[in-house]
Structures are given as structure tokens and as C-alpha cells.
Amino acid sequence: MGIVKGDQMVLNIGPQHPSTHGVLRLKVVTDGEIVSDIEPIIGYLHRCFEKHCENSTYEQVIPFTDRCDYIASMNNNFGYVVAMEKLMEIKVPDRVEYIRVIMAELNRIASHLLALGVYGLDVGAFTPFLYMFRDRERILDIFELTCGARLLYNYMWVGGLSHDLPVGFVETVYGFLDYFEPKLKEYNEILTYNKIFIERTADVGVLPPEVAISYGVSGPNLRGSGVKWDLRKDEPYSVYERFDFDIPIGEGTVGTTGDCWDRFYVRMLEITESAKILRQALKDLPQDGDVHQAIPKKIRPPKGSIYQRTESPRGDLAYYIISDGSPQPYRLKMRSPAFTALSVLNEISRGWMLSDVIAILGSLDIVLGEIDR
Amino acid sequence: MTVNLEQLIKEAVEKALEGDMDAINNIEDRVTRSRAKASLVKAKREATKEKTETSLDENSDATSDSKKDKTSNEHISELLIQQFPDDINKELSSKKHIQIQPKNWLVISRYLRDDPASLFDSLQCITGVDLGEESDLEVRYNLHSMTHLHAVEIRISCPRNKAKVPSVESIWRIGDWFERETYDMYGIEFEGHRNLKRILLPEDWEGWPLRKDYEVQETYHGIIVPKVKEGWE
Amino acid sequence: MIVDNLIDWFPTSAAWPGLTFIVAVILCAVPVFIFIAVYALVAIYGELKISSFIQDKVGPMGQGVGLHAWRWGLLQPVADALKLILKEDIIPSSADKKLFILAPFIVFIGAFIAFSALPFSQTLIIADMNIGIFYILAVSSLGVIGIILAGWSSNNKWSLYGAMRSAAQIVSYEIPAALSIVVVIMLTSTMSMQGIIQYQSGLVWGFLPNWLLFNNPFTFLAFFIFFISGVAECNRTPFDIPEAESELVAGAFTEYSGMRYAFFFLSEYANMFVVSGVAATAFMGGWQSPIPGMFNTPGWGLFWFISKSMFLIFMMIWFRWTFPRLRVDQLMDVCWKGFIPISLFNIFGVGIWYLLIG
Numbered sequence A: 001m002g003i004v005k006g007d008q009m010v011l012n013i014g015p016q017h018p019s020t021h022g023v024l025r026l027k028v029v030t031d032g033e034i035v036s037d038i039e040p041i042i043g044y045l046h047r048c049f050e051k052h053c054e055n056s057t058y059e060q061v062i063p064f065t066d067r068c069d070y071i072a073s074m075n076n077n078f079g080y081v082v083a084m085e086k087l088m089e090i091k092v093p094d095r096v097e098y099i100r101v102i103m104a105e106l107n108r109i110a111s112h113l114l115a116l117g118v119y120g121l122d123v124g125a126f127t128p129f130l131y132m133f134r135d136r137e138r139i140l141d142i143f144e145l146t147c148g149a150r151l152l153y154n155y156m157w158v159g160g161l162s163h164d165l166p167v168g169f170v171e172t173v174y175g176f177l178d179y180f181e182p183k184l185k186e187y188n189e190i191l192t193y194n195k196i197f198i199e200r201t202a203d204v205g206v207l208p209p210e211v212a213i214s215y216g217v218s219g220p221n222l223r224g225s226g227v228k229w230d231l232r233k234d235e236p237y238s239v240y241e242r243f244d245f246d247i248p249i250g251e252g253t254v255g256t257t258g259d260c261w262d263r264f265y266v267r268m269l270e271i272t273e274s275a276k277i278l279r280q281a282l283k284d285l286p287q288d289g290d291v292h293q294a295i296p297k298k299i300r301p302p303k304g305s306i307y308q309r310t311e312s313p314r315g316d317l318a319y320y321i322i323s324d325g326s327p328q329p330y331r332l333k334m335r336s337p338a339f340t341a342l343s344v345l346n347e348i349s350r351g352w353m354l355s356d357v358i359a360i361l362g363s364l365d366i367v368l369g370e371i372d373r
Numbered sequence B: 001m002t003v004n005l006e007q008l009i010k011e012a013v014e015k016a017l018e019g020d021m022d023a024i025n026n027i028e029d030r031v032t033r034s035r036a037k038a039s040l041v042k043a044k045r046e047a048t049k050e051k052t053e054t055s056l057d058e059n060s061d062a063t064s065d066s067k068k069d070k071t072s073n074e075h076i077s078e079l080l081i082q083q084f085p086d087d088i089n090k091e092l093s094s095k096k097h098i099q100i101q102p103k104n105w106l107v108i109s110r111y112l113r114d115d116p117a118s119l120f121d122s123l124q125c126i127t128g129v130d131l132g133e134e135s136d137l138e139v140r141y142n143l144h145s146m147t148h149l150h151a152v153e154i155r156i157s158c159p160r161n162k163a164k165v166p167s168v169e170s171i172w173r174i175g176d177w178f179e180r181e182t183y184d185m186y187g188i189e190f191e192g193h194r195n196l197k198r199i200l201l202p203e204d205w206e207g208w209p210l211r212k213d214y215e216v217q218e219t220y221h222g223i224i225v226p227k228v229k230e231g232w233e
Numbered sequence C: 001m002i003v004d005n006l007i008d009w010f011p012t013s014a015a016w017p018g019l020t021f022i023v024a025v026i027l028c029a030v031p032v033f034i035f036i037a038v039y040a041l042v043a044i045y046g047e048l049k050i051s052s053f054i055q056d057k058v059g060p061m062g063q064g065v066g067l068h069a070w071r072w073g074l075l076q077p078v079a080d081a082l083k084l085i086l087k088e089d090i091i092p093s094s095a096d097k098k099l100f101i102l103a104p105f106i107v108f109i110g111a112f113i114a115f116s117a118l119p120f121s122q123t124l125i126i127a128d129m130n131i132g133i134f135y136i137l138a139v140s141s142l143g144v145i146g147i148i149l150a151g152w153s154s155n156n157k158w159s160l161y162g163a164m165r166s167a168a169q170i171v172s173y174e175i176p177a178a179l180s181i182v183v184v185i186m187l188t189s190t191m192s193m194q195g196i197i198q199y200q201s202g203l204v205w206g207f208l209p210n211w212l213l214f215n216n217p218f219t220f221l222a223f224f225i226f227f228i229s230g231v232a233e234c235n236r237t238p239f240d241i242p243e244a245e246s247e248l249v250a251g252a253f254t255e256y257s258g259m260r261y262a263f264f265f266l267s268e269y270a271n272m273f274v275v276s277g278v279a280a281t282a283f284m285g286g287w288q289s290p291i292p293g294m295f296n297t298p299g300w301g302l303f304w305f306i307s308k309s310m311f312l313i314f315m316m317i318w319f320r321w322t323f324p325r326l327r328v329d330q331l332m333d334v335c336w337k338g339f340i341p342i343s344l345f346n347i348f349g350v351g352i353w354y355l356l357i358g
Helices: A049-054 A058-068 A073-088 A094-122 A127-147 A169-180 A183-192 A195-201 A209-214 A220-224 A260-284 A337-343 A345-349 A354-364 A368-372 B002-017 B030-053 B067-083 B105-114 B175-186 C002-009 C019-054 C076-086 C097-117 C132-140 C143-153 C157-188 C193-199 C217-233 C258-283 C298-320 C328-356
Strands: A009-013 A025-031 A034-041 A304-312 A315-323 A331-335 B097-100 B122-130 B137-144 B151-158 B164-166 B189-191
Touching: A025 A354, A034 A345, A034 A354, A049 A058, A049 A331, A058 A073, A058 A331, A058 A368, A073 A094, A073 A304, A073 A315, A094 A127, A094 A169, A094 A183, A094 A260, A094 A354, A127 A169, A127 A183, A169 A183, A169 A260, A183 A260, A195 A260, A195 A354, A209 A220, A220 A260, A220 A315, A220 A354, A260 A354, A304 B122, A315 A337, A315 B122, A315 B137, A331 B122, A337 A345, A337 A354, A337 A368, A337 B175, A345 A354, B002 B030, B067 B097, B067 B105, B105 B151, B105 B164, B122 B175, B151 B164, B175 B189, C002 C019, C019 C076, C019 C097, C019 C258, C019 C298, C076 C258, C097 C132, C097 C143, C097 C258, C132 C157, C132 C193, C132 C258, C143 C157, C143 C258, C157 C193, C157 C217, C157 C258, C157 C328, C193 C258, C217 C258, C217 C298, C217 C328, C258 C298
Parallel strands: B097 B151, B164 B189
Antiparallel strands: A009 A025, A025 A034, A304 A315, A315 A331, B122 B137, B137 B151
């Protein structure tokens, strides 16, 4: 019996489509439901980030970094200021470092909640999405309390912060953590261990570790493939070496290591770890220290270049900054983790069905603002 | 009165050049403000010209990396010099980076990935740099090894009008997109790349935007591309 | 039954012998249409409020000025319906215009004519055919033709995908549904809806009402297979792959807008009622009271029938807001490797049961 082979059809998913997470266009070659090739077409959200940076001063770059990964702006600020401080050899007070870690971890939780909730939506579960947004809302409230903005904060400055913590902040965050930690059980019950959800995600879109490394995939996606790699532990920046936390990795609990379920579950576990870091940071938070004290009057780094990597919720976020001694960067390159994650899509979703492509794309947790810059 | 105005504009522009835009934004009179902005743009253009003329001397790096990086870097550069004595440009290399000739880059990259002493299995980033309107373009590769936990920066420069560098897409798969991005912004051709086309910009865009001598095209599909944004700076 | 009564009741004119029949049919059809419309409004409101309750939000609550402003947002579905009616009716220029216009009506007709065999109470059934349940199974599969037409005529790849998925799904799931009904017919030895309900009077096991659901283990199983297949036939989550919004935008209905889209919407809800009504009739005693011997007047019968159907619709809504969506091949696996073998085994089992015990 010969194999019946039908004609192939090109299907354009996006730029406007419910589950392309922004304005991504996927040119999908399908044979019936089976996908034989995918070409992601990006750039619909290109805002000339790098060109803009060359024409702005170093301070003016910070709001731009907010807008790159608008889901985790704090972490993007963080990466930039860490790179700048290393370039300029600024020592920031401990209080500032602790506040930054608190903000970054809160934002990591918020970002993962969005990723997990939207992933539920991608595989057709609407309710978990709203549960997670309900709790993410509380984190945004905390940010609003701190710096007045809910999404784009411009909070971390080179050498300091824009505002000190408001009165009662520590209690608010403790209150949030006490409320939030039991909720994880609820998510697991409604989504993670749902039979249909496991059917949809286990063994689907398996990303082997060596392919992941070759594609530069990082963060939760890499850890989902079973590679224990986290810049917060392996190349600690800021004060991360003072905290005690684990790096969760995918273990193929319900399928193969590196499948969509593993990538999903690693994020779920990372939320717990972030909460752990938060509790330690809140406990040790130094009471004195001026958040504006180390901010330089003029930002003119010495000639030179720096490549600094930090761990954003999406993975390995790096800035390559070249300074020529003027108040404007000579060249600023942002290495975005979602960019590399999207490039692996074709590799791992060939041969799967159309519905799986949506599931795989969702499990990679991309943000188009960061890919297109 | 006019002298005063001139004075005011001059002061405001000077302040703005140092990064304090409020000086201009606080000018009450609209006409004066726009004049000040115009002269600011002019001043900036001149400043960039000056900037590009002074060559980028990064080798006098003021920054210091962690010790781990330094030692491994020297170690790697020794390895490379032994293996490929002709391809390494020792004068231009520093503690932080290794400058190599483009010709044998594909072989070197394969060696860097596979040799048990280096094992750079992960290409972190490819950055294109324009060294100035008159000088060369440069591609910088940040490599990292997940096994040995060391990192190295490779720099390859190529002439502006004949920018060609061998592609490492077949060595590190992510090279595919990174090289396309660098090509998109700098027009550096990566020889041997299977699908070298623009990635972020539309395919029919003209010019290489991140080159320092880039001029924005006049029209795009019949739409005039605005060059100076009114009311925003 | 009602149609027959009406025909008998009207004086027949010798000049137009068909006239009485037409008048009688119209007199029956109009109330059914109104019933569907009102029921759909109630069901949409229920869906909104139940989903809000499940998702920890408030749902429509009636603030502001306008149609939805009444208490508890009760008028929200009316406002939605009005909005859909007032919206522009867009027909894509590359669509096959005739089929495009025809499709929503075919889908609706499939659901609509099934109502004529639903036994609302002892006396309230439009036509008590001797093949009633068979008739419903037959006409409710008419809708799939409409969906295929909609998908094909839209000239859109998403629509085509949705239509093909829908066709495969509905045709497949009809088999286990029909096989489960065979179990019912074997026991009751009638295909008449009223006959099936009358079989289920009295008690079973001493205390339970003699519903087929409780009659024996095989019918118990058959009920679940029928109900789940019914959910699949209505294209509801977790079987909503034909219009899977995160994959296919809106599947076969992508290009539809305004009133035409409202018809698809209405048919989905009407189909839900038909499936629930048949399940209630065949397995839950139809209009029979859950407490045998009490509340068995025709008025109460209407109440019991609608409550039982609404309970099943509530279950469907509950499914929808709880489960993720299956993939198309998994859906087929469940049907062909799970449900069909079990229902075939059921038929065999219930035959043995009937021989030995019944």
C-alpha cells in the first residue's frame, strides 16, 4: 500500500491571530493538519531600539529597555543597569541591590504567571488564565505603589533607583506572598495535572539539550530540557549569591524531558523559587542607605566595551555596550532571549500538527517586543 | 533682545548636549524653542562627525572583567595562536578579546566548538559594529562554553565596501538568525549562509541602518519617510 | 400530537386541502422559534454568570446606562442579541455568495426541526412520531452540511480547516451516540419518545426512579457515552476543535458577522438543548417526576423536562470553563478507540442482561 501524499498548502498564521502573542507571522507549510515547515517572519514591531540608543544619552536608554520586554520591564532595566555599573565601576549601596532583587523577582513571578496563563489559553483552557491574571494584578498593584507605573517602570537607574520604597511596602509584599503561595496548588489542580492538558503537552515539541544549546535557547526553556543553568547561580550578578534557592529543571515527569509540559512546569516551579528569594530578601533588606546616593551626576563611561548577561524571566538577556567616552552609547546591542527561543520553533515543530504548533509556540514564551526591538 | 535670544539658545543647546533636555523644553516661546532644537540637531550632527573621526580605541579598556574570564581568555588565545598562527592578529588582540582574520574563521570556529580544551558549544551573541565612517566594520562573537564555563570574545573586521565574513551558521545554529540580523543592520555578507536576507526590516528596505553613514531613504512605497520629528526630540 | 390535534380541530376547506396542514405547522413552529430564542437568551446569561462564578469574577452586573443596565445584568444577552442584529452584514467578495448566505440557515434548520419530536410534557409534543428518536438523530446531523458549506463558501483557509475538522468530528461522534441509543431502544422496544418515557415510570432497585440511567450498569455507561458524544456534536469544549479560537481564529465561522453569525450561535445553543433533551428523555425519564407518583401533572411534566435539560446544559457549561481542548487526532482516538468499542460491548451486555434479568 503506497502512502497517499496530498498537495501542500501555505498557511499564514498572523500577524493578527489570537495566539501569536503579538504581531508575529508564521508562514506554515502544511500537509492537511501536519506541519512540514515553518518560517517565522518577524519585524512587525521593530522600533529601531539600537539606532535610538545611539542617539540618546545613557539615561534615556532605560525607558527604551522597558518597552523591549514589556512583560518583564524590571528585569530589562536590571540587566541594563548592571551592565552600565560594571562598565563605570560604580558600587551601589546594598539597600539598592536588595530592592532591585525584590523587584526583579516580583516581576519574574508576574511574567511567569502571564506565560502560564496564556499557555492555558493556547491549549483552550480559559479559566486558569483568569486565575493567574487575578494574582498578577496584585503584583502590578505593588509596582504601582512603588513607582506609579504598572507596566513600564523606568524604576532602576544607573547607580540607584528612581524612588525609595513606599511606607508599608515590606508588609504588603509579605501579605501578597502569604496570599499567593497557596494559590499555586489551585493552578496545578486546574491546569498542570489535568488529563487533557497532559495529553496536549506531554511528549510534544521535545527540545533536546544539545539542540537547545546550539540554538542559544536559554532560561526556563533550556532548563525544561534538563540543563541546570541559571545565571543567577552560575554567574551571579548583583547580590544573588547571598540567597539560597534551587534551579528547577525538567525531568520528563509525564513525558519526555524537554517537552512542552516540562517547559511549562519549570516555570511553575520557578515561581516557588522566586517566592523563596523574595522572603529572604525582605528579611535581610537593609534599613538604611540612600537610593540616590550612588547615581552619578553625569553618565560618561570610560572608553571600552562590556558584554553583561543577566537572567530575565525569558532567559539569558545580555547587553553589549560600547562606549567612546561621550554621554551617548557608541553601540548598544541587546541580546534577547526570546529571539533565540523563536528561532528554534521550526526545528522542534516540524511533523507536528497545527494545534501542536500553537502549543509549542506558547511553551517557548516569546515576547514580540523583545524579538523585534 | 536678539543677542539675548542667541545667548539663551546657545546656553540651552550646550546644556542639552550634556543630556539636560529640560533646558530647551523649558523655553517659553515656541519660535525660540524650535530654533534651539534646530541648532541642537546641527550641533549633534557635528558632534557625531567628530566622534566618528576619533577612532575607537578600546584596547585601553578601563573595565576589568572577572578573573576567571581573563585567565581563560589568555589560555584560549594561546591555543589559537598555536593552531592558527597566521590568522590571529596579536597586536589588535587584548586580554578581553581575540582579533582574527576572516579567511579561516569557519575552520577556527569549528575548532573552538569541538576542541576538548575550548568546547565553546554556545554562541551567545553576534554584534556588528561600525568603527567609524571612514574605517572598517567589525563583527564580534561572544562565545561561551557550558562545560568549561569560560567565555571569549572574537572580533573580525572587514572593509566597509567589501564586507564579507564566513558564516558560522552551520557551527552554531543560532548563527542563522544572528547573522541575518547583522546583515540587516550593517550589510555584512556572511558567505555560506543558506538564507541570508533581511530579518527585522522589510525586504525592500534600502541601506544599512546601523552604519554611521546611513541616510534614511526618501520614500518607502510612495510614503515619505519623516526625518525630523516635529515636537519631539 | 399537537400538530394532529390542530389539524383535527380546524375545519378543513375542500378548496385547499393543504391549507389546514400549513396553518397547523406554522402555529406550532412560531412558538418553538420563540422558545428557542428565549431559551438562548437564558442560556447565554447562564453561561456568562456561571463562567464568571467559575472564574472568580462578577460577570454582567448592570451598571451604566443602556440595555444591559437592568438589575444583575439581566438584559445583557438581549443587548448582545441586538448588537448582533444591528451589525453590518459582511460577505467577502471572494466568497461563494449563495452558499455563504444559505449555510447559517441550514445549520439552524437542523437544530430547529429536531425540536418537533422533543416531548416537553405528557401532552406537549409537536409530533409524537413512532420513530421519534431516530428522526432526531437523523435531522441533527443535518447541521454539519451547513458547517461544511460555511467553511467552503467563505474561501478562507481557516474556515476550510474548521469545516473539515467539524465534518470529521460530528460524523464520527454520531456513531457512539446512535449506538448508545440502540441500548435504549432494545430495552424499551419502541422508538417513540413518549413510549420511551412511559417505559421509565415506577421504581427500580426499590428506591430509585426507574430511569434508564439507573436501570442497569450498561445503560448507566451508555448515558455517559451519549452525553459526551452529544457535547462533541455541539462543538463545545473540550471538543471545540472546529472553531478552536486559539488555533483557527473562529474556524468555519471566521468570515461571518452580524446576524448570520448570530444564527450559528443560536444553533449551537439550540443543539445543546436538543442533545440535553434527548439525553433527558432517553436516560432520565423525560417529563417524569424524580419522585415517582408525585408531581406528575402535565404542568409539572414541562417543569421536570426543562429542569433536567437545563441541568445537562449546566454540565456542558461547566465542562467548557474547566477543560482545555483536545487535539484533532486525540479526539478521533477517544471516539474510535474508546467510545465505539464500549458502546458495541454495551449493546451486547444489555442484550444478555435483558435475557437473564429483564
